[in-house]
Amino acid sequence: MKKIIKSKALLSFAMLAATSIGGQASAANKVLLKMPTAYGTHLPVLGETQTWLVDQVATISSKRVKIKLYEPGKLVAPFEILDVVSKGKANAGFGSPGYWAGKMPASPLFNSVPFGPDAGEYLAWIYFGNGGKLWQQMYDDAGYNVKPMLCGMLPPETSGWFSKEINSPDDLKGLKMRFAGLGGKVMQKLGVSVTLLPGGEIFPSLEKGAIDATEFSMPSIDSKLGFHKLVKYNYFPGWHQQASTMELLINKDTWNSMDETQQAALEVSCRAAVTYSLAIGEASQFKTMNDNVENKGVTNVRWSDEMLETFKNTWDEVAEEQSSNDPFFKVVLDDLNSFRDQYSIWGKNAFLPK
Incomplete structure (x- = not known):
């Protein structure tokens, strides 16, 4: 009986030691x-x-x-x-x-x-x-x-920094612009020569004239990169993002x-x-927008309804082309659009207009 008790005690000690070692190993992982x-x-x-x-x-x-x-x-x-x-x-x-x-x-x-x-x-x-x-x-x-x-x-981005006002689609033609994502394909279709650059390369490209205009992010981020020093017209809303x-x-x-x-x-x-x-x-955006106007000579401009309609119609064309060219693009976009169709009853009724 003493041997049995001793064996059980040794077994319990061994299990406890193993658990402790395992815990230490886990902690060390x-x-x-x-x-x-x-x-x-x-x-x-x-x-x-x-x-x-x-x-x-x-x-x-x-x-x-x-x-x-x-x-x-x-x-x-x-x-x-x-x-x-x-x-x-x-x-x-x-x-x-x-x-x-x-x-x-x-x-x-x-x-x-x-x-x-x-x-x-x-x-x-x-x-x-x-x-x-x-x-x-x-x-x-x-x-x-x-x-x-x-x-x-x-949150929403701005939709571009320009050196001149853009009043019609014709004003976009021939511009060299940094633009990312699917919005870039919209701008290409409207006659813009689009290039994708990392954030750190945009200001030097503007300064050297390699590009005429740019979009990147929100006002606070764009301000940090200094776009306002070279281009003074900042357009809203960020229809592309x-x-x-x-x-x-x-x-x-x-x-x-x-x-x-x-x-x-x-x-x-x-x-x-x-x-x-x-x-x-x-x-952090409203502070920067106010500072841009009051201290940096920036003009905040909202796209006209006509320009927004042009962007939207052109995006519809791009979406159809991309879906035709890539099956998985179509799968994802169809799924997102289906979700948005279901969401719309909530989206249209739940929120106050701003």
Whole structure:
């Protein structure tokens, strides 16, 4: 009997020791995400969201997940982030899905859609419609070894900085302009020579005359980049980007190596970053717009109804062409439009006109 009792005691001790060792091993299983970014941390909203995310992830995970952020171009160029993360040369990256339009034509639909949903409707489709599933499917079907995560949401952007007033579609013809995403295809169709540049390359291109006009982001971000020093007409509304997403890409092998609590720390932090970026974005634009007018000689201009109708009709043509050229683009756009059709009874009745 004493031997039995002693054996049980030894067994219990061994199990306790194993549990303790297992717990220590789990605690020691730390992950470092080396994350190149497409956006400099000096930028309002975009940069602030990233640095906030780095701190948030470390805090929530008790430092079991850490992010080392690399400024644009320090580790890789912004437009190389997807390939680098997929191949595991960096295990994470931060940017916008629309940057991969040359690789996957449907990618801009997960970034911003001309005359598309505002932030609330967009989030509803991504989180509770099929948006998030289709987002992952896009990367999987294209053979990229990444997990995308919505990790920021921006309010409406401005729709361009020009050196002269634009009163008709003819005034656009022949302009050389930095323009991103599907809105860029609309501008191309209207006779604009469009180029896509990272944020840090726009001002030098304007200064050298390589481009005549640009769009990039919201007033506070554009102001930081100094566009107002060279072009004085800032146009609204941002018909091409009523809401814009930011994306955290994680190498799938790295993601699968993480335990549930580490994965949850990233998911919760990214959802919080959506709220953070949207709120700080909304809070900081009116100050910049007033300052632009009062101190920097900027004229804020609202597009005429006729110009907005031109943009809308041209977007409809682009959407049809893109859907014909790429089957997955059609799948995603049809799904988004179907969601918006169902949403419309709420959207039309629930909100007060501004």
